[in-house]
Amino acid sequence: MRRGFTLVGLKRVLGFWEVTLAGVGVILGAGIYALIGAAAGEAGNLVWLSMVLAAVVACLTGLSYAELSSMLPRAGA
Known part of the structure; x- marks a missing residue:
């Protein structure tokens, strides 16, 4: 006899920030x-600026994908 059992699970949902940050990551x-050595050779001491620009x-790319996934919610994120 089963009594007192309830099934608990995680929600299968990816929101705006989850998708955006996953893409950026x-x-x-x-x-x-892969490219830090080549970037440092070209940019010198300003290699940090190239990394900020890349970020x-x-x-922006991640935000575009997040917007696309919110426009097509049935297709998945």
Whole structure:
């Protein structure tokens, strides 16, 4: 006899910030390790500025994907 059991699970939802930050993390996560030497050779002491500019572009890309996923909620994020 079953009594007192309830099924509890996680909600399968990705929101705006989750999708945006996941995209930025994937883009910047690979580039910072693969290209830091080449970027430092070209930019010198201003390599941090190139990384900030890359982060801005990555954020804009992530926001575009987040907006697309909110426009098509049935297709998934």
